[in-house]
Amino acid sequence: MMKKVCIEDAVGMxxxxxxxRIIPGKFKGVxxxxxxxxxxEDIPELLKLGKRHLYILDLSADQLHEDEAALRIAxxxxxxxxxxxxxxxxxxxxxxKTAGLLKINAEGLLKINRMESIVLATLxxxxxCQADQTVAATRIIPLTIEREKIETLERVAAASHPVIQVLxxxxxxxxxxxxxxxxxxxxxxxxFDEFVGVKIRHGGSEIIKKTLVPDDPKAIADAIRASxxxxxxxxxxxxxxxxxxxxxxxxxIQEAGADxxxxxxxxxxxAMFLYALLDGVPILGLPACVYYHPTTVFDLVLPxxxxxxxxxxxxxxxxxxGGLCMSCEVCQYPICPFGK
Numbered sequence: 547m548m549k550k551v552c553i554e555d556a557v558g559m560x561x562x563x564x565x566x567r568i569i570p571g572k573f574k575g576v577x578x579x580x581x582x583x584x585x586x587e588d589i590p591e592l593l594k595l596g597k598r599h600l601y602i603l604d605l606s607a608d609q610l611h612e613d614e615a616a617l618r619i620a621x622x623x624x625x626x627x628x629x630x631x632x633x634x635x636x637x638x639x640x641x642x643k644t645a646g647l648l649k650i651n652a653e654g655l656l657k658i659n660r661m662e663s664i665v666l667a668t669l670x671x672x673x674x675c676q677a678d679q680t681v682a683a684t685r686i687i688p689l690t691i692e693r694e695k696i697e698t699l700e701r702v703a704a705a706s707h708p709v710i711q712v713l714x715x716x717x718x719x720x721x722x723x724x725x726x727x728x729x730x731x732x733x734x735x736x737x738f739d740e741f742v743g744v745k746i747r748h749g750g751s752e753i754i755k756k757t758l759v760p761d762d763p764k765a766i767a768d769a770i771r772a773s774x775x776x777x778x779x780x781x782x783x784x785x786x787x788x789x790x791x792x793x794x795x796x797x798x799i800q801e802a803g804a805d806x807x808x809x810x811x812x813x814x815x816x817a818m819f820l821y822a823l824l825d826g827v828p829i830l831g832l833p834a835c836v837y838y839h840p841t842t843v844f845d846l847v848l849p850x851x852x853x854x855x856x857x858x859x860x861x862x863x864x865x866x867x868g869g870l871c872m873s874c875e876v877c878q879y880p881i882c883p884f885g886k
Contacts, residue, residue, distance in 0.1 A: 559584050561600065603689070615691050616633040622703035647674055651709045651710075713853035720746050729785065783820075
């Protein structure tokens, strides 16, 4: 409902229409937007625009303005690792406080977006986000909404809490085992630091030990056990795996006593990927493609490991949907469909 009031009485009230500002020869456009809440400091500017009276929204007790609604939605859906912004034109952004892995409760999100006049848009779950990155945004469609609808949303969000959260990256101590006779004997350079180590450091973790070993299962097993003994949180083996029964890396991981959780992934590049656990320490057997493809299965799995997010064979199998890299001339990952 709209009513006409004197400008001096309009402080705290909501504009029901846009107010045009004209600066001769320079500008003509919206000076104050519909939905703006009139402030004391706005009065001199409004008077300059020739406004002595305003048409304002007369909200009843059972109605909420779009700004208040956006804030209540954001507060209801947000979990750890994120914050929300003050609304601008009725929209509140939801922002990562820290670098980490975005987690979306897709079922809860769907229930909210099925509610009439409410919008909650997010990035895809498991998106590796940076600090201060906007990961979601919310608003209502109309200028006002029934208070009861927002209260219903709050109950829905509470049942699915958190609908949105960011799991922060942990600082892990990482051991690298670089396999291959050719690198062990110095026939070709070791490219681990350039292609793999840089991603570990970018995620906030550190390489505490790197060992070069030949293609010998016992040497690989010894290096793995030594890495566990020095307190490694994560062990990487690089140099490639193969489908051959005598694959030295896979056999070395088994000989070390590790439990192989999965071997092979429906992800290209990265099909020859291995995931194992030894005394609770994850071991990632990385395929050779990590040395020449900018984005591989490693980029999909590493953020999960860095946040302590569990990885199951079913989840890896599900990555086949979206698991084909488009091999763009300029890689834009993670702003692309790979792994999503």
